[in-house]
Amino acid sequence: MDTPSIDIQNIRAHYGNTYLLEENLPSTNPFTLFDIWFREVASETGLTPEEISAVCVSTVGKDLRPSSRMILLKDYTPTGFSFCTNFISRKGNQLEENPNAAMLFYWPKVNRQVRVEGVVEKLPDEKAVDFWNQRPLASRISSKLSVQSEVVPDRQYLETKRMELTELAEREGSYAITKLESWGGYHLVPKYFEFWQGQSDRLHDRIVFERDVDVWLLKRLSP
Ligand SMILES: Cc1cc2nc3c(=O)[nH]c(=O)nc-3n(C[C@H](O)[C@H](O)[C@H](O)COP(=O)(O)O)c2cc1C
Structure with a gap:
């Protein structure tokens, strides 16, 4: 491989200086704080079609090998x-073996990251049907x-299946494309939140909420 022509180590965004201070927190309930941040990100990104609901979900099965992938959040x-x-x-197999999971949101427009960790539960099937129908x-x-x-043999294998289902929908209507029994929703119930506000000088703010039975304990972490 040739040496990359991009100077990777000098890619450095300017993060601004919006501080996240304990005395100015708009809420000491992490769900409310998440909601406030999400709305702020939505208004900041305005009409640009950014997927601010895209979130990285990490899981670990019984082989203890973590894996991560993006998903689209349906609801909070x-x-x-x-x-x-x-x-x-x-x-799904990893969550069956170990329901602990982590979510990671990153919103570069506002220099914010939110980490959420907890345990997943399956959503009721009626809720999954609602999401499916939308x-x-x-x-x-x-x-x-x-x-x-x-593993599938090639793209054509998938295209052929797609054609068959498209024809079924044309013949019988779109509601013939019913939800698979195995398609559904997970609900991550958090035990831990971390709100990170990036600072240009890299002295970032990190405010953590950890659940202790039914109260949330707030701490500041060193960046
Ligand atoms: C922006 C984005 C959104 C995605 N949304 C979903 C989603 O909502 N649900 C889903 O199952 N996969 C979604 N995917 C695909 C997953 O990243 C992943 O490829 C797939 O779920 C299989 O992951 P697994 O093999 O670890 O189970 C999305 C991918 C991207 C890049």
Whole structure:
């Protein structure tokens, strides 16, 4: 491999100087603080079609080898963070073996990172059906034909399956593309939040909330 022509070690964004100070926190409830940050990111990104709901989810199965992938957050509530996937997949198998998971949001426009760690529960199937029905037909077809994370011979194999399901939807209507039993939602119930506000001088702010039974303990971590 040739030496990269990009000077990687000197890629350095300017983070600004918006401090995250304990005395100015808009809330000492981490769910409320997350909601405030998410709304601020949404208003900052405005109409640009950025996927601010894209979040990295990390899981570890019984082989203790962590793995990470992006997903799109479907919802957050005062109890946790929901996403949809195929339960029969690498992440699904790992969560079956070990329900502990971590989520990582990064919003470069506002120089913020949020880490969330906790335990996942499966969402009720009715909720998954609601999410399924809100998805565009093409997405439902792709999810229905996919045995997620399995090896397939080639792209054509998937295209053929897609054509078959597209024809079924044309013949019988889009509601013929019913949800797979194995497609559904996970709800991550947090035990730990970390709100990170980047500073240009790299003396970043890190405010952590850790759940102790039913109270949230707040701490500041060194950057
Ligand atoms: C921005 C983005 C959003 C994604 N959203 C989802 C999602 O909501 N659900 C999902 O199962 N996979 C989603 N994926 C694909 C996953 O990253 C991953 O490839 C897939 O879930 C299989 O992961 P696994 O083999 O670890 O189970 C998304 C990928 C990207 C880049």
